[in-house]
Amino acid sequence: MKLRIISTIVLALCQFSFAQKAGSLNVATFNIRYANPNDGINIWENRKDWVCQSMDFFDVDVFGAQEVIAS
Numbered sequence: 001m002k003l004r005i006i007s008t009i010v011l012a013l014c015q016f017s018f019a020q021k022a023g024s025l026n027v028a029t030f031n032i033r034y035a036n037p038n039d040g041i042n043i044w045e046n047r048k049d050w051v052c053q054s055m056d057f058f059d060v061d062v063f064g065a066q067e068v069i070a071s
Helices: 002-017 037-042 044-057
Strands: 027-031 062-066
Touching: 027 044, 037 044
Parallel strands: 027 062
Antiparallel strands: none
16 A cells, blocks of 8 residues: 555656646657568558658657568
8 A cells, every 4th residue: 555655656746757848749650561572663662761751741759650670
């Protein structure tokens, strides 16, 4: 019980210490599709610049992606 009270107080204090001024946050998520050599004209080499340009255009602060494969 004591641990629960202490944890609640610590979490409450963290909220106040990390508070920020109101502002905007641009979040984007893309299903970039894995690099499939059978994609013809839509191969990753032809799509990757578009993904980067889109992030720049929309001034993305947080970016999420699906089907990413490390290379």
